[in-house]
Amino acid sequence: MPLTPLRIPTPDGVADGFAAFPEGGGRHPGVLMYPDAFGVRPVLRTMAQELADHGYYVLVPNLYYRTRPAPVFELPEHIDEESRPALFGQIMPLMQEHTTERVLRDAAAYLQFLTAQPEVAPGPVATIGYCLGAVLAMRTATAHPDQVAAVAGFHPAALVTDAPDSPHRLVPELTARVHIGLAEGDMTPEAREEFNRALDAAGVPYTTEVYPGVAHGFTMSDTAVFDAAAFQRHWDRLLPLLDAALSKS
Numbered sequence: 001m002p003l004t005p006l007r008i009p010t011p012d013g014v015a016d017g018f019a020a021f022p023e024g025g026g027r028h029p030g031v032l033m034y035p036d037a038f039g040v041r042p043v044l045r046t047m048a049q050e051l052a053d054h055g056y057y058v059l060v061p062n063l064y065y066r067t068r069p070a071p072v073f074e075l076p077e078h079i080d081e082e083s084r085p086a087l088f089g090q091i092m093p094l095m096q097e098h099t100t101e102r103v104l105r106d107a108a109a110y111l112q113f114l115t116a117q118p119e120v121a122p123g124p125v126a127t128i129g130y131c132l133g134a135v136l137a138m139r140t141a142t143a144h145p146d147q148v149a150a151v152a153g154f155h156p157a158a159l160v161t162d163a164p165d166s167p168h169r170l171v172p173e174l175t176a177r178v179h180i181g182l183a184e185g186d187m188t189p190e191a192r193e194e195f196n197r198a199l200d201a202a203g204v205p206y207t208t209e210v211y212p213g214v215a216h217g218f219t220m221s222d223t224a225v226f227d228a229a230a231f232q233r234h235w236d237r238l239l240p241l242l243d244a245a246l247s248k249s
Contacts, residue, residue, distance in 0.1 A: 003045055008061060010109040012102070016069040017061035018045065020052035021119050028057045029246035030114045030125035032140065034133030036220060037091050037157075038079065039063060040070035043222045054239055056126075056246075059114045061106070063132070064094050079223040095132060100139065100165045107140040111147055124149035126176075126242050130219055132157045134180070135167055142170040150245035152238050154181040155216045160191040171198035177245045178206035179237050181230075183216045207237070 008015040017040070021028055031051060035044050040062050048058040062070040073090055076083055114125060127148050129137035134153025141151035151174070153159070159180070160168045178199060187195065192208060199206045211218065211233055215225040219234050 008113045011105045015061050015065035019059050020048040021057040027121040030120040031056045031058045032127045033060045034129030034136040036131035039072050057120045126150035128152040130154050138167045141176045142173045145175040148176045151176045152179045155183045168195050168198045172201040174202040179241050180208040182210045183214045
């Protein structure tokens, strides 16, 4: 399945990205997939293709397009523990520049672009994300409850903080089905309880699940923390969530 490179107009410029969707024509439910902090790279392309094989149009934007087109960082083929500190020295400033205001401007642009594609079926879409991308997926879903019917996040960055714009504070605005797949250290029990209370207030179907014995980043096969069993578990949770929320023609 070939990937289609894209240029996505935003209020701050043009974001590069790509799409994966089934061959053979037709229109398919839309999914906005946010990468982890390392950004767009081959492993994200493989994951988007796999999801497209299940009947979805998958849009993956370059989160750091304001800096340069992807690949933004010079990443090793395998990201091990020794290479992570130097990489995060490059990544953290860009993450800090990715303010809530920027996230929301981008999210509106990505959704507008996604739903306008001729291969995308009418109706609601899903947002999914990994690490930093899980936070962006949640912010997109809470800001656009009329458009997002499912949201999933895996090994998320902080969803519960003391900040006034903490993602969990807007969760009661959700109308989407939710799955959050956590590594054991991703949330304290107290933070998870607070997040679940917010989901309860939203009144939406949800699961927040700790995947046992795995570390943050467990879905990414180009890292030392990849866990094949947890990666399969992620598909086992994600695909039924999407199937329940998004109708296929």
